[in-house]
Structures are given as structure tokens and as C-alpha cells.
Amino acid sequence: MRGRRSFLRQSLRLLAGGTAGTTLGGLATAVHAAGSDSPPVAPPPGQPDIADAQPPFQVPRAPTLDELDLPVTPFTDAPRSIVKSSPVITVYGRSFGVAPILGLLGDLNSFDELERNIAPWVQATEELAQAPVTVAPHLIYALARPCQGADDSCLIFLDGSGVDLVNDYILPAQERGMGVVLDAQMGRLSPSFFVRRMIDKGYMAYPNVHIALDPEFATRPDQDMPGHPIGWLSAQAINDAQRILADYVRSEQLSHKKIMIIHQFVDELSDSWSMVYGKRNLEVFPEVDLVLDADGFGSPDAKILKYNAITNPEAYPHLQWRGIKIFQHNKYAPRFSDSPVLTPRQLFGLDATRAGWRMWAPPHLIVLA
Secondary structure, X not given: OHHHHHHHHHHHHOOOOOOOOOOHHHHHHHHXXXXXXXXXXXXXXXXXXXOOOOOOOOOOOOOOHHHHOOOOOOOOOOOEOHHHHOOEEEEXXXXXXXXXXXXXXXXXXXXXXXXXXXXXXXXXHHHHHOOOOEEEEEEEEEEEOOOOOOOOOOEEEHHHOOOOHHHHHHHHHHHXXXXXXXXXXXXXXXXXXXXXXXXXXXXXXXXXXXXXXXXHHEOOOOOOOOOOOOOOEEHHHHHHHHHHHHHHHHHOOOOEOEEEEEEEOOOOOOOOOOOEEOHHHOOOOOOEEEEEEEOOOOOHHHHHHHHHHHOOOOOOOOOOEEEEEEOOOOOOOOOOOOOOOOOHHHHOOOOOOOOOOOOOOOOOEEEEO
């Protein structure tokens, strides 16, 4: 543990422009995601193991529709699902050319470079799925950092650091037929807060913009370091955010459903607790495609074990959409990579690992980090 913390301190110094602290959860706590030889971090004090448990701390109240001032008008054309018709590959990181230690996107500098870099993944996935792939830069929109007081959100927002999301990412992606995923590392804010902020900023008005929530960094009031210990969200908080998003899609008569990705690497089927409390109580909304993403780095066997648990169709029969995060070799953090990386055929369940582990079904969404 001491060596891991020393590595993290060194990692923080690599990040400039006020982004110190952002590798904390993504590198330190993901050790316990898949393939870790270390004992798992104990759940927060007072955390029960039952599936329908609620957090022992106050979850911020979701805003009502009246507070959002969103007119809800009926419409007859149902929004179309992207994940139903097309595998999705997202490329994860802070932004182009920034902090590559956080993900592949930071090691790339443009949309052209992104397309060239992931072309082998796209080609292999299209051949296996027999369907065109939708690609999306996956931006860490709200980046976790050490808390600076009781009222601090413990986050750095991408649009608060001079990035023009619409002109730099959303519109160029739209022109290329790509999506854009805005990822929130939670901090001390609620899922509903992020949905409301992205609506108020105008991002969700674009049909190619989607959202991801990372419970790992959900931070208690008495906690000053996001991701340590590992955070979690309640199903109710996620449902509240989905409801706001679904109502917005209806009110604006958007052409496509919104994707909401929930990152998860601790589940009651594979561990003693879950990063999504009351997961069986997650609701399904016609306007939102809820994707459970098996996060965390490790060996192929460990990753498949986690994926099969998190997306288990018997335990969670109503949760239709599946995702997995692939940690390719990162020269800035070589220890925090999959070893070896699952092949596309393994991801589609066509090939087993040497130990005989096999994906029970292919993912609808692949996150490349």
C-alpha cells in the first residue's frame, strides 16, 4: 500500500493546471477492481450487504421538473436507441492532449488521430458484430481531486477550465457521426446535479451527447480524498437522474435516446458489497439506455469474472445493456493496465482465456482507456 501511495503522489505531480489529485481513485482504488492481489478495501462503516440497502449518508435531493422549468410536451416519434443498433466504442480521458496518465484520449491530439488509433478495434468489432460501430470521445467532464473544505465539490469541471465543449468536441463529433460522453466522477454532488447541469449548459440538447457516472469517486462529507475509500451510489439516486434525463428527451423531442453509463467494479455477486446500492431496484426508462460498465484493470480471467457478475442476466434481468472498460498499456502508468488485454474475440465470448473463462455475452459498449 505504501508503494502504491508513493506512485500516486508522483502521478499527481505530472498533472498541471490545477488537476492534482485526479489520478487518485482511477489508479489507487481500481487495484481492487479486477485481478488485485491485495485485500479489498472495506466498505464504508455501517454499510450493509443487502441488495436494497440505502446509503448511510444523505444523498442530495434531485431537483423537481418544476425547479428545472422544463416544459413536458407529448410527441409520437419514439427516440431511437444507439446501443440497440450499433456497438459503441468510447475513448476515455480528460481531453485531447491532456494528462495521458488518465486515459488514451489524453495521448491523442485530434479526431483524425483518434480514428487512426482505434481503427483496429473498430474494424474487429464491426466484423464480429456485423454492424457499424459508433465511436465517441469519452471526456472526464468532472474530474475528482482532493477536497478543499466541507463545502467543496472535490471536482474540476472541464468547461470551467477554458474548454469549449460544443465547438471543440460536440459539433466536430456530430459532423463525423460520432457521439460524445461526458463523464462525472461524482465528488460530493448527486447524479441529478450533473444531469441538470448538462441540460442547463445546453449539452444534452445535442442528440450525440451522453453521460457517464463514476460511483468510485462519490465522496462522503467526512471524506477528503475521492476514491479512498471506494465510493458508491444508490439505485434511487441513479433513478432520479434517469427520470430527469428521460423527461428532457421527451420535452425536447430528441431523435435519440440518451445513454447513461454507470461504471462499476464491485458487485454483490463477486464481492461482499456493491458500488450500486439496491441495484435490483434500478429502473428502465424508454428514453434512456442504462449501460452497466464493468470497470477496473486486471487479468483477463479477473475481468471476465467481474463482467459476468456485474451484467448477470439472472440477478439483473431488466438491465439490458452491457459495457466493459479496457485498460490498454499506458506508458505513464504501466502497472495500471490490463495484462494482457482481452482480444476482440474474447470480448465477444468466442474465445476463452487459458483458464477457460469466457464472456457470457458480448458488450454493447467498450470503453478504451
